[in-house]
Amino acid sequence: MSAPATAGAPTAAAEPSLTPVFVRLKLSLLRNGLRQSSGRTAAFVASLVVVLLIAAFMVLGFLLLRGHGAAGAVAVLTTGVFGLGWAVMPLFLPSGDETLDPSRLVMLPLRPQPLVRALLVASLVGTGPLFTLCLAVGAVAAVAHGTAATVTAVLAVPLVLMVCVALSRAIATANVRLLSSRKGRDMALLSGLLIALGIQAVNFGAQALGRTGDLSVLDTAASVVGWLPPASAVAAVDSAADGDLVLAGARLLLAVVALAALLWWWRRSLVRLMVEPDGSTIGAAPDTVKDPAAGRGLLARLLPGGRTGAVMERCFRYIWRDPKTKAAWVSALAVGALVPLFNAFQENGSVYWACFASGMLGLQMFNQFGQDSSAFWMVAQTIASPADAYAELRDRAYVMAAVTVPFTVLVAVGTAAVAGGWSQLPEVFGLAFALLGAMLALGVVVSVRYPYSIPQDSHRNVAPGQGGMAIAAIFGGMFAGPLLCGPLIGLLVWLRVSGHHGLLWLLLPLGVAYGALLLWGALRLMSGRMARRLPEILAAVSKG
């Protein structure tokens, strides 16, 4: 450690020159990147033109909004959305900017303080920051009335820009460490899904807002977002225009404090990155004893003993711990709940949509062994007879049912609460459970007959060459499931049309029995085949 100490003085003296070095580095990297191919240059120029056009329209829009009652709310909310965008961006484009990749700077004798300053200034160069600058100027221009507001605006614009950039950088730097650990990679797999679900929720919200057409919702949202940096800086300008200088000062101060905190976090992450470059072992180390009884936890005590308990326990653990299984379940649960509930909010909503939930979750039974990947050998080693195969498949179906049945009841009750139709619940449950039985039965058949691999180390969910089979199996199942429930649906329609409404409750016991019968039939049909096909299944799920 003596080298940095002796090099300290000259580095300190050379401090002022570090920032221009990084800015020049960034510009030459940009130039060299463009020089590599004309296509890249064209793409860059085109995107620049588009960005500038949008920015121009945005500034124009803000200027037109000036004086309108909703101007403050729109300016604050737009800034908030931009802040969120900057925060989320590094998760999708982790290596977007080479100058900001700290692992490339590890070997250089750089001190953290000037380094953070230089990196901050360097990251202000680019189309993204330019676009944000336009937004900030437009947003404050829409709300700045009077001298006090103008002065606040002059301070707010650079603050907005710097908070956005620092937020993005701090998250990216923290993310480098996160992504190099196993847990981080697991989370990265899930984060895309969560963001997609978040966007869907925002979409629903926007549609609801569009229908009511009530702008007071905007004001409510803005009053909250107005306290979150970087939007608080724009809200400060609005407050100053209203003459509330104390409020304006407080909001501006909040943005300054946030900027300082972000820079501190960024610097801390940078320093740790530079002295602890190998994140993989750091990430893995603190994973020791959390739950001393993990081997025999609460889950194990609730489940039956023997093979059934062991299989179910492992399946439940995998739903929670395996990123791919978890992602599949989270999306099935979210879609299975959102679609019926969202439909319930429409005028033509129906409690029958609850069947969608049981169908979506039933789909998780498909390709059971692909979820095991090549670890399926451990299962194959303990299956010698059709009876063993029967038990294995049945126990996995139990896990599906243990989650799906209560979930379907919840969704049906929730849908009924919104859309009405409490009296229809028994027949809905009957249909839903029959559909679940049909999906589980099909899942058993598909898992044994058409297993395919789910590669564990990539974002893809199917190994090359097996995509067609995977899609055919899933879509075939989605059509065949309702088709198998045909007799029950026929009975339902007949009871309704012929006016025997008093007998509709019969569908509940009939549906449960029918679903169970389908599953039992599939298990009987496929267990022998599974016991004979173990090496073939293992080969299919080990690809990729």
Add this chain to the structure above:
Amino acid sequence: MPDQAFDGTFEPTGAAPENSGAAPAVQVEGVWKRFGQQIAVNGIDLVLPAGKFIGLVGPNGAGKTTTLSMITGLLRPDSGRIRVAGHDVWRDPESVARVKARIGILPEGLRLFERLSGRELLAYSGRLRGLPGAEVDKRATQLLDVLDLAGSQHKLVVDYSTGMRKKIGLAAALLHNPDVLFLDEPFEGVDPVSAQTIRGVLERYTSSGATVVFSSHVMELVESLCDWVAVMAGGRIRAQGPLAEVKGSAATLQEAFLELVGAHDRAAAGDSLDWLGGARGDRS
């Protein structure tokens, strides 16, 4: 131990040596395996005696993993017959069930259920084999202790190092006290300390009369551990028998092995690189 006597239907052919009397742990008869155009295992015959520490050696791509996978029921042979502990691995379910109950495997290149902790993996694996829960937990605790994994028993296997993975895989393979243990490259990528631990456990296990079959391409290791060796190359068995017999007049197993697989000629081909290590002139 095998409860069924050698039924006499098997006749050692070719390189397979005469059996010494007791029922062999593994008998392989005319087994073929082809992947597309490539023949991975080329009609091999193999007799591995019970109660021995057996090494299956050969260069990369010799067919060791394919052979072990077929013996343990993980890969279906194209033709031929395999018997383990007297039972046919690929015939009827009852015979397969007897084989599976009697063997333990540590495969190479296949995953474990890695999102379980070490202890959970053993608990799962033991219960799947139908052992009583309390017995599984007792054996797991002892195995984790002996294999030096007690400190990491609650860590997920996905976060284990290579040596720890091999050790937890070995524990899972030993949990049901099998007659025959098949280990594919158990020492590959394992640090010396873990290797010593594994070695100690295996030596203790064979001293009880059980059979260990393991594949490796580290000859020194095989020479120091095994009393019986089978040499494989290019999908064929080149030699099999007691270590001393296979070694013959060669000083080490390494030399005997190079001779058997015909690699001595290739080493001599290094002569054509006569410029390598020669005088280095001015290259400016």
